[in-house]
Amino acid sequence: MTEQAIETDVVIVGAGPCGLFAVFELGLLDLKCHVIDILDKPGGQCAELYPEKPIYDIPALPIVTGQELTDRLLEQAAPFNPAYHYNQMVTGLNRKDDGTFEMETDGGLKFHCKVVVIAAGGGSFQPKKPPIPGIEDFEGTSVFYSVKRMEDFRNKDILIVGGGDSALDWVINLQPLAKSMTLLHRRDEFRAAPDSVNKMRELVASGKMNLHIGQVTGLKGDNGVLSAATVKGKEGEFNVACNSLLPFFGLTMKLGPVADWGLNLEENLIPVDTEKFSTSERGIFAIGDINHYPGKLKLILSGFHEAALMAQEAFRIINPGERLLFQYTTSSSNLQKKLGVA
Amino acid sequence: MAKITFIEHNGNEHTVEGDNGMSVMEVAVKNMVPGIDADCGGACACATCHVYLQGDWAEKLGERSEMEEDMLDFAFDVKDSSRLSCQIRVSDDIDGLVVKVPEKQF
Ligand SMILES: Cc1cc2nc3c(=O)[nH]c(=O)nc-3n(C[C@H](O)[C@H](O)[C@H](O)COP(=O)(O)OP(=O)(O)OC[C@H]3O[C@@H](n4cnc5c(N)ncnc54)[C@H](O)[C@@H]3O)c2cc1C
Numbered sequence: 001m002t003e004q005a006i007e008t009d010v011v012i013v014g015a016g017p018c019g020l021f022a023v024f025e026l027g028l029l030d031l032k033c034h035v036i037d038i039l040d041k042p043g044g045q046c047a048e049l050y051p052e053k054p055i056y057d058i059p060a061l062p063i064v065t066g067q068e069l070t071d072r073l074l075e076q077a078a079p080f081n082p083a084y085h086y087n088q089m090v091t092g093l094n095r096k097d098d099g100t101f102e103m104e105t106d107g108g109l110k111f112h113c114k115v116v117v118i119a120a121g122g123g124s125f126q127p128k129k130p131p132i133p134g135i136e137d138f139e140g141t142s143v144f145y146s147v148k149r150m151e152d153f154r155n156k157d158i159l160i161v162g163g164g165d166s167a168l169d170w171v172i173n174l175q176p177l178a179k180s181m182t183l184l185h186r187r188d189e190f191r192a193a194p195d196s197v198n199k200m201r202e203l204v205a206s207g208k209m210n211l212h213i214g215q216v217t218g219l220k221g222d223n224g225v226l227s228a229a230t231v232k233g234k235e236g237e238f239n240v241a242c243n244s245l246l247p248f249f250g251l252t253m254k255l256g257p258v259a260d261w262g263l264n265l266e267e268n269l270i271p272v273d274t275e276k277f278s279t280s281e282r283g284i285f286a287i288g289d290i291n292h293y294p295g296k297l298k299l300i301l302s303g304f305h306e307a308a309l310m311a312q313e314a315f316r317i318i319n320p321g322e323r324l325l326f327q328y329t330t331s332s333s334n335l336q337k338k339l340g341v342a
Numbered sequence: 343m344a345k346i347t348f349i350e351h352n353g354n355e356h357t358v359e360g361d362n363g364m365s366v367m368e369v370a371v372k373n374m375v376p377g378i379d380a381d382c383g384g385a386c387a388c389a390t391c392h393v394y395l396q397g398d399w400a401e402k403l404g405e406r407s408e409m410e411e412d413m414l415d416f417a418f419d420v421k422d423s424s425r426l427s428c429q430i431r432v433s434d435d436i437d438g439l440v441v442k443v444p445e446k447q448f
Pocket residue numbers: 013014015016017018019036037038039043044045046049050054055056057088089090091119120121122123124125255256257258287288289290298299300301303381382383384385
């Protein structure tokens with residue numbers, strides 16, 4: 001697949017609170033942004049780990065939940081029409097001879113930009129891999145943590161493990177394609193949406209799929225080809241024949257591809273200066289939880305400040321020689337026009 | 343105040359004191375007990391603070407909440423003695439608590 005690269009001023013890696021506020025600060029300086037996140041939604045940790053929990057230390061918002069903060073940041077950035085790309089892991093980052101950057105995602109998207117802002121937080125959210133002995137031998141051939149192409153599962157004997165929405169959604173979507181479908185969960189109660197649970201129960205009742213209660217303890221097979229999973233249930237151990245296994249145990253944060261971009265790293269953090277929040281590479285900035293400098297606090301408000309200072313330098317790189325006027329949003333008619341309030 | 347013993351997968355024991363009102367997870371993190379990751383900081387949103395209650399502590403501490411039960415679906419090798427340590431509050435009643443830390447929180 002050779003997709004046309006998307007041209008933009010800035011690509012922001014990570015749609016957490018700091019990436020979202022960077023869209024706003026860059027937007028005030030007329031810089032266009034594309035934001036990429038591996039999650040299926042914006043908000044980073046705030047939306048994935050604690051959407052309902054109150055945050056008490058956002059200036060001037062005495063109490064705001066993780067989800068509300070995310071929604072407000074999106075609203076604040078909206079006048080600048082940023083483009084958001086979800087379910088995409090930024091895998092490649094290369095500098096071209098002319099100093100601009102090429103980036104690509106695992107979903108085949110390509111970008112060409114002048115400035116890169118890494119707002120990757122604690123790393124990318126990735127599926128948890130259950131520590132079943134020998135599971136690595138089957139990964140990518142018989143064991144998958146996500147479904148990229150449903151067709152790949154046609155006529156397979158599929159075992160799906162888990163009780164949440166991902167597990168149940170894939171049970172329902174893949175069952176019509178599969179040769180056989182089995183769902184395994186540790187208890188006979190499901191966290192997933194009631195509608196999905198009902199559909200799954202109907203499929204079981206009509207003999208179109210199997211449901212087992214228990215936990216996988218081992219895998220059987222050769223050369224990466226799975227033949228069965230050993231399951232421990234209430235009545236002891238048994239085998240479930242399968243050649244495709246899809247475990248859904250939620251997400252965890254892993255540094256991920258950021259480590260491969262040739263940047264200095266100290267204990268999985270990117271050292272930056274505190275004037276521009278630039279990495280060791282000119283044109284690549286790091287803000288939010290992913291960066292480190294003397295006195296760094298992993299707080300949302302620190303990331304907001306970092307975004308504002310970063311944007312100034314990003315402007316200078318993209319518009320060399322142009323003077324940057326310092327302006328207030330309260331009084332600048334120019335800024336207000338950009339915000340659509342003038 | 344309560345004395346809590348964490349037993350690592352390799353058998354190493356850490357007996358530490360926790361103040362009332364803290365969570366057992368917080369006591370572990372504060373005392374740098376290895377093996378409790380607590381990615382979500384105690385929001386019952388990550389299941390990386392999984393422990394196994396030892397002895398008869400499972401009966402003594404009573405039922406897990408529905409939220410904790412749901413989140414345990416994201417833990418590995420869940421047993422009847424499984425708990426998320428961020429959901430256990432320290433009080434005088436849990437003095438002497440012994441928990442085992444799984445090999446990996448994954
Ligand atoms: C339970 C809990 C409570 C908290 N309470 C507070 C509080 O009260 N006050 C406070 O200030 N802070 C709090 N924090 C911390 C706060 O959430 C973080 O400081 C903040 O989320 C950092 O924002 P960020 O934008 O830097 O990164 P994140 O929120 O971590 O977002 C980074 C995003 O980048 C994505 N990403 C990374 N690498 C890639 C890649 N290669 N490709 C695609 N996407 C990628 C990730 O998937 C993620 O969505 C709390 C954190 C937790 C867990």
